[in-house]
Structure formats: C-alpha cells, structure tokens
Amino acid sequence: MSLFQYRLPEVHNMLHTKAVSVSELTEEALSIIAERDSKIHAFLTLNEEGARQQARVLDDKLASGASRGLLFGLPAGIKDNIVTKNLRTTCASQFLANFQPLYDATVVSKLRQADAVTIGKLNMDEFAMGGSNENSSFSAVSNPWDLERVPGGSSGGSAAAVAAGEVYFTLGSDTGGSIRQPASYCGVVGLKPTYGLVSRYGLVAFASSLDQIGPITRTVEDSAYVLQAIAGYDAQDSTSAKVDIPDYLGSLTGDIAGLRIAVPKEYIGEGVDAAVRESVLSALKVLEGLGAVWEEVSLPHTEYAVAAYYLLSSSEASSNLARFDGVRYGQRVDDGGGLLELYHNSRSQGFGPEVKRRIMLGTYALSSGYYDAYYLKAQKVRTLIKQDFDEVFTKYDVVLGPTAPTTAFKLGSQTEDPLTMYLNDILTIPVSLAGIPAISIPCGFAEGLPVGLQIIGKEFDESTVLRVAHAFEQHTEYHKARPQL
Amino acid sequence: MSITVKDVQHVARLARLQLSPEEEATFTEQMNAILQYAEKLNELDTENVKPTTHVLQVSNVMREDVVKESLTQEEALLNAPDDEDGQFKVPAVLE
Numbered sequence: 278m279s280l281f282q283y284r285l286p287e288v289h290n291m292l293h294t295k296a297v298s299v300s301e302l303t304e305e306a307l308s309i310i311a312e313r314d315s316k317i318h319a320f321l322t323l324n325e326e327g328a329r330q331q332a333r334v335l336d337d338k339l340a341s342g343a344s345r346g347l348l349f350g351l352p353a354g355i356k357d358n359i360v361t362k363n364l365r366t367t368c369a370s371q372f373l374a375n376f377q378p379l380y381d382a383t384v385v386s387k388l389r390q391a392d393a394v395t396i397g398k399l400n401m402d403e404f405a406m407g408g409s410n411e412n413s414s415f416s417a418v419s420n421p422w423d424l425e426r427v428p429g430g431s432s433g434g435s436a437a438a439v440a441a442g443e444v445y446f447t448l449g450s451d452t453g454g455s456i457r458q459p460a461s462y463c464g465v466v467g468l469k470p471t472y473g474l475v476s477r478y479g480l481v482a483f484a485s486s487l488d489q490i491g492p493i494t495r496t497v498e499d500s501a502y503v504l505q506a507i508a509g510y511d512a513q514d515s516t517s518a519k520v521d522i523p524d525y526l527g528s529l530t531g532d533i534a535g536l537r538i539a540v541p542k543e544y545i546g547e548g549v550d551a552a553v554r555e556s557v558l559s560a561l562k563v564l565e566g567l568g569a570v571w572e573e574v575s576l577p578h579t580e581y582a583v584a585a586y587y588l589l590s591s592s593e594a595s596s597n598l599a600r601f602d603g604v605r606y607g608q609r610v611d612d613g614g615g616l617l618e619l620y621h622n623s624r625s626q627g628f629g630p631e632v633k634r635r636i637m638l639g640t641y642a643l644s645s646g647y648y649d650a651y652y653l654k655a656q657k658v659r660t661l662i663k664q665d666f667d668e669v670f671t672k673y674d675v676v677l678g679p680t681a682p683t684t685a686f687k688l689g690s691q692t693e694d695p696l697t698m699y700l701n702d703i704l705t706i707p708v709s710l711a712g713i714p715a716i717s718i719p720c721g722f723a724e725g726l727p728v729g730l731q732i733i734g735k736e737f738d739e740s741t742v743l744r745v746a747h748a749f750e751q752h753t754e755y756h757k758a759r760p761q762l
Numbered sequence: 763m764s765i766t767v768k769d770v771q772h773v774a775r776l777a778r779l780q781l782s783p784e785e786e787a788t789f790t791e792q793m794n795a796i797l798q799y800a801e802k803l804n805e806l807d808t809e810n811v812k813p814t815t816h817v818l819q820v821s822n823v824m825r826e827d828v829v830k831e832s833l834t835q836e837e838a839l840l841n842a843p844d845d846e847d848g849q850f851k852v853p854a855v856l857e
Contacts, residue, residue, distance in 0.1 A: 379837050473818045486816050515823040516816070584800045595777060602778070604850050609843035616853050621780040633779055637770070637789055638796060640777040654803050656813030661806065663814055696795050712817025736817075 280305050281442035285351065285499045288445070292350045295339065299350035299394065303332040306352035306396050310443045313762050316424060318416040319438035321357050322365045323397040328352070331394045338392070346392030347506050353388060354438045354447040357398040358405050358481040359490065361385050364395070368481050369413035370403045372607045372627030382479020383511045384448060384490050391506040396444050400434030403629045404598065405450055405483045407431050408458060408701045411692055412631040419688070420462060421760040422726055426685040429459030435493045436463040441762055446494045446503050450480055452487045453586050454680075454705025457717035460493055461680035461729025464719045464758065466746070467493045468500045469705075471737045472712035473518030475504075476511030482597040484590035485516070487709050496756055497718060497747040501525040504739060520737050528740035529747040534568030536745065537673040543579040544678030544704055553679045556721030556728040561677070563752055564745070571677070576665040581658050582707040583699055588642050588655040589710075594632075595639030601627065634695065663711040670735045675745055679704055680717040680729030704731060714739045718746045719755035727755075765794050 280288065280302060291297045307325060314320050335350050355361060358368045360378035362385075367373045381389070388395065402412040410418040410433025418433040420426040421441040428437040432449030436459035439447055449456040451469035460467025468491045475490045482488060492503035505525045511517045540561065545554050561571055603609035603623025610622035628636070642651035669676060681701060691698045708715045713736050720730035730749070734742035750756050770790045774781045781789065835848050844851040 376841055379833060379840065473820075512825065516818060516820060518818055518820075578806075581803055581806060584802050587796060588800055588803075599778075603843060604852055606841035607843070611844075611853065613853070616855050617778075619853055620778045624778055625780040628779075630785075633781075633785070634789060634792060636777050636779065637773055638793060641765075641769075641773045641793065641797075644773065644776060651797075651800065653813055654808060655800075656815055657808035657811040658803055658806060659814040660811050661808070663817065695792055696799060699796075 279309070279442065281309065284496060285445060285502055288351070289349065292339070293345070299335040299339070300329065300332040302350055303328050303352055303394055303396070306444055310396070313441050313443060316762060317419045317421055317428070317437045317441055319400055319418055319434040319441065319443060320354065320397045321367060321369065321400050321415055321434070324364055324395050327364065328394050328396050335392055335394070346390060347502060348388065348391040348393035351393050351445045352396045353393045354396055354399045354435060354444045355385065356401055356432050356435050356447065356449050358401060358450055359384060359448060360479040360481065361395065361398065364398065366398060367415070368404045369401045369415055370627065370629065370632070371414045372601055374608065376606055380479065383476035383513060384507045385479065387507050399438055399447055402431035402433070403632050404481065404594070405431040405452055405455055406594065406631050406635050408454070408698050409691065410434065410459070411688060412629060414629050417688060420685045421762055422464060423685065425687055426726070427462065427688055429462035429685060431455040432493065433459045436460050436465055436467065439463070439465045439493050439495060440760060442759065446492055446499055448490055449493050450488055450490050451709065452484050452590060453709050454702040456491045456493060457680050457705050457715060457729065457731060458702060460717040462685035462727065464727030464755070464760070465493055465495060466497055466500050466716065466718050466756070467491065468504060468716045468739070469708065469714060470504065470508065470739055471518070471714045473516055474508050474520070474737065474739070476509070476514045476517050478511055478513040484593035485597060486593060487590060497716070497743055497750050498526070498529060500716065501529060501743050518737070523740050525740060525743055528744045530744060531748050531751055533564065533745055533748045536569040536675070538564065538569055538571035539574040539669045539673035539676045540571055541576040541579065541676060541678060542573050543576055548682050548703070549679060550683045550723065552723030553683060553728050556723065557679050557730060560720040560730050560749060563749055567748055567752065574669050574673070576669065576707065578658065578661045578665050579703070579707055582662055582710055583703050585655040585658040585662070586706045586710060587638065587699060588651050589659065591635040591639035592642045592652050593639070595636045595643065598632070598636055603627070659710045662707050666707070666711045666713060674741055676733040678731055680731040681705070684723050684726035684728060708733050712736065714742050716742050716746050718750060719758070720749070720753070721755060722758070765790055765797065
C-alpha cells in the first residue's frame with residue numbers, strides 16, 4: 278500500500294504518532310521515483326544521500342520531542358531553476374549542467390525550517406522558457422496521464438512528479454502560466470501567488486517583473502500548507518512585499534455562500550475547446566449549488582495579453598541572460614579566438630533554440646529605434662490589462678475560467694510553430710501581467726485527460742482563492758483520480 | 763515592416779550569439795511571424811496610458827550600509843570554468 282494515497286494531514290498524523298518514520302517515508306519516495314521516473318523523466322537530480330540525512334535528523338527531532346515544522350517529514354521536489362546549496366542546479370540547460378550553487382534560495386531555506394525533505398530537482402523548460410517541457414536540454418517530460426503527451430511547461434517536471442505520486446509537493450515558478458498550465462494538464466493543484474508574496478531570492482531570473490514561485494500539490498489544503506511555509510517578506514529580495522501573512526489554512530472554511538464570481542466571456546469563447554468549456558460550466562453549477570452567484574463579464578484587453586507578454590518577458594530575459602558569458606560560471610567554449618569569441622561560442626553552444634529565440638526577440642525589442650514601438654507599448658498595454666481586472670474586482674470576489682484552452686497536446690506536435698505554442702498560455706498570461714494570484718485545480722476530464730479550472734483573486738487575496746478552490750474540491754472527486762503508471 | 767537576415771545577424775551580434783546560417787533563416791522567419799503578431803498592439807490607442815513597469819509600488823529599496831561576511835575568494839571561484847591566482851581567467855584582451 279502506497280503512502281502516497283494519504284492526504285497530507287493524514288501522513289502528518291502517521292509521522293507524529295510514529296506509525297511511520299521520516300526515513301521510511303523518504304525511502305518510499307525514492308523507491309517510487311526509481312520505479313516510475315524512467316517513464317516520465319520528472320527528476321533531473323536526485324538528492325538521495327542528502328534526503329536520507331535530512332530524514333535521520335527529523336527522526337531524531339521527533340524522538341527528542343522537539344517542536345516540528347509545518348511540513349515535517351514531507352518529501353518535496355524543487356524546480357531546477359531554484360538554487361540549492363551544493364545540489365546541482367541546471368535550469369535544464371547545458372550551460373549550467375555542472376553548476377553547484379553556493380547558497381540556498383529563500384524558499385528552500387523556508388522549506389528546511391518547515392522540516393520538509395528535499396528529494397531532488399525537477400525537470401523544466403530550459404530557463405523556464407516554454408509551455409510544454411520539450412525545451413529541456415536533458416529530456417522532455419511525459420504526462421503521467423498519457424506518456425505520449427506533454428505535461429505542460431515550464432514547471433512540467435514539478436507537475437508530473439506530483440501527479441505520478443513521486444513526492445507530496447513540489448515548487449514551481451510561474452512567469453506566464455508555468456505553474457498553472459502544467460498543473461492543469463497533469464490534473465494537480467498549482468498556485469501562482471501574488472507577485473512579491475513569495476521571495477524570488479535564489480530563483481534564476483527569466484522575466485523579473487513577472488516570475489513568481491508557488492506550490493504544486495495534490496489538494497488545495499496541501500497548497501495552503503506549502504504557501505503558509507514559503508510566503509513572507511524577504512529583505513534579500515528588493516521586490517518582496519511587506520504584507521501580513523494571513524492564516525491560509527484557517528481560510529479553508531468550505532463556506533462560499535454569497536460569493537460573487539465573474540466569468541469573462543473571453544475565457545469561455547472562441548478558441549476554447551468545447552469539452553474544456555463544458556467542464557468549467559459544470560464547475561460553476563457546483564459553486565452555484567454552494568450559494569455562490571456568477572455573471573458573465575468582459576476583460577476586453579485579453580486578446581492583447583500574449584503579444585504584450587512575449588515582448589516584455591523576452592526583453593527582460595535578454596537582459597537577465599546577458600550574465601551567462603562563460604567566465605564566472607557555466608559552460609565555456611574557448612576556441613582560442615579571443616574574449617568576444619569566447620562569449621559568442623559559450624552562449625551559442627550553451628543555450629537551446631527557444632532560449633536563443635527569446636534572447637533575439639528581446640534584444641530586438643530593446644534595441645535603438647524599437648524600444649518605444651515594442652517595449653514601451655507593451656508596458657502600456659499591461660496597464661490596460663491590469664485595469665480590466667481592477668474594474669471587475671470592484672464588483673466581484675473572484676474571476677473564474679479555464680486554465681488552458683485545451684487539454685495536454687501530443688509531444689512534438691507544436692514544436693515547429695512557436696506562435697501557436699505561445700497561444701496556449703492565453704488564459705494564464707493576463708493574470709501574470711496583472712501580478713495577481715490564481716490557482717488551477719482539477720475540474721473534469723476530456724477524453725481521459727485532466728481539465729483545469731482557474732480561480733483568480735485580488736492582489737494578496739490568496740485566502741479567497743484557496744477558500745473557493747477548497748469548497749469546490751470538497752464537493753467533487755476529480756482530485757482523487759490517479760493516472761495508471 | 764519585416765526583418766531581414768541582415769537584421770537578425772545584427773541583433774545576434776548585440777546579443778552575443780553566433781548563429782548558424784540555418785538558425786539565421788529560421789529566426790528570420792519566426793521573428794517576423796511573432797513581430798507581425800505583436801503589431802496587434804497598435805490597434806490600441808495608448809497615447810495617455812502610463813506604462814506599468816512593475817505591479818508592486820516599491821521603489822528605491824535600501825539597506826543599511828554595514829560590513830558583513832560575503833563569499834570567500836575560493837567560493838566565488840568554485841564554479842569558474844578557469845581561474846588563476848584567485849582571479850577569473852579569460853583570453854588575452856590586449857596584444
């Protein structure tokens with residue numbers, strides 16, 4: 278009997294009552310990974326000895342009667358763009374294939390303080406650029422529900438590992454939807470917090486004004502546990518927000534009577550798969566049954582979000598990735614031609630095609646004569662998109678729609694056409710541009726593949742997002758379905 | 763407006779990338795498609811709209827100027843592909 282069929286509080290109870298030890302749970306996770314991961318390729322680096330060591334320390338802690346952290350003993354995976362001291366961190370790039378960080382990201386320190394066990398580092402699209410996890414320079418990840426399909430990206434490894442029951446929870450990062458979209462494709466819960474709620478110190482930057490770390494879990498309650506552990510102001514991150522952290526677990530009351538839901542017509546209209554739309558409309562009926570009311574609204578600038586996002590994120594990426602030059606860390610390719618050739622060769626051989634494409638696009642958009650036409654224009658459109666949400670939130674508590682227009686697509690089916698691939702993120706990108714929180718939870722299946730429901734909240738109102746998601750989950754069974762592996 | 767191979771070569775130099783002729787051709791085609799899509803933004807009148815550079819209202823975050831420990835020289839050089847005498851080593855820049 279797998280320990281992974283239990284909910285987080287149940288496992289906690291087993292650990293605290295010594296029905297199972299942290300070491301036993303850790304071995305269970307490692308053996309499940311050994312058995313299943315050759316099929317899905319979610320892990321890039323396993324921290325076997327480190328995890329066993331952590332488990333022994335925690336078992337001793339329990340034996341001594343010392344107080345225990347919120348995530349005591351739980352095996353966790355971390356997306357490989359979040360740095361871990363002395364544990365290889367590659368961003369799924371050849372450039373950093375042997376990179377050993379010298380410090381822990383703040384979220385990793387917080388997981389340690391909460392007594393979680395770091396099992397290993399998870400596969401992703403190279404430098405978090407992509408929507409299918411096919412841009413990993415090590416191996417594409419397969420979707421546990423159908424091994425011929427993508428798990429979504431860029432936190433594809435993080436979502437697949439949870440869906441496959443390899444670890445209890447993972448951390449991902451979301452720039453344009455990279456936590457929510459893979460969570461949707463893999464039938465798990467993915468939360469992108471408000472920008473600034475979770476420290477980005479130690480997250481390898483892609484687009485600094487958009488990147489945000491968040492949890493991927495099996496249930497909404499688990500998501501609240503992890504968020505409680507990782508949220509909070511960090512002086513080491515100059516974009517960290519000074520806000521009070523509420524009791525997220527306490528917000529899971531199950532009561533949503535009188536809640537006002539806005540459903541943007543742009544989120545359920547043309548381009549959204551009929552089966553996906555049907556699942557979302559059924560979810561609305563469930564919420565109505567619990568006393569919520571919903572109305573159709575409009576977010577009129579939705580159709581401009583993808584264009585604005587790709588200009589902004591690529592511009593920021595071209596700037597952030599300028600630091601990879603083959604001198605201080607990472608891959609060096611020196612053909613004896615001189616310093617400039619060393620830069621060119623190292624970057625050209627170290628970066629994969631998607632990363633190069635975005636660096637090129639961003640460099641172009643920021644170059645002399647084009648800044649106003651592309652970068653500044655996109656910043657202004659970002660304002661309009663944020664204003665759309667501000668307007669809707671004057672009358673409604675949450676905005677609701679699908680997470681992605683379709684279910685997971687076949688591996689290789691969109692790799693030749695970047696623009697089509699970019700449009701898969703059309704429903705997650707507006708939220709990222711506005712910096713507000715959103716969660717993706719399972720809300721149905723279409724031809725055996727999971728469908729995700731996206732619940733979007735006001736700035737720093739994760740409590741309401743979690744409350745609505747939890748209420749839905751309590752009255753449905755979708756989150757209990759497991760892929761056959 | 764469309765991008766030529768020559769533009770792509772120029773941008774690659776700015777981005778410190780060495781592209782193969784195949785990559786130049788592919789990127790010319792793909793960047794044209796993406797930028798053509800981005801033209802969509804021009805449908806919007808943004809004359810009086812302020813740009814949002816950052817969603818949070820934070821600016822000039824400062825910390826106390828106090829002496830504290832930093833990485834040691836050995837640690838700072840630990841991931842360097844090449845180093846000598848406590849410094850990052852690069853090809854000669856001057857003749």
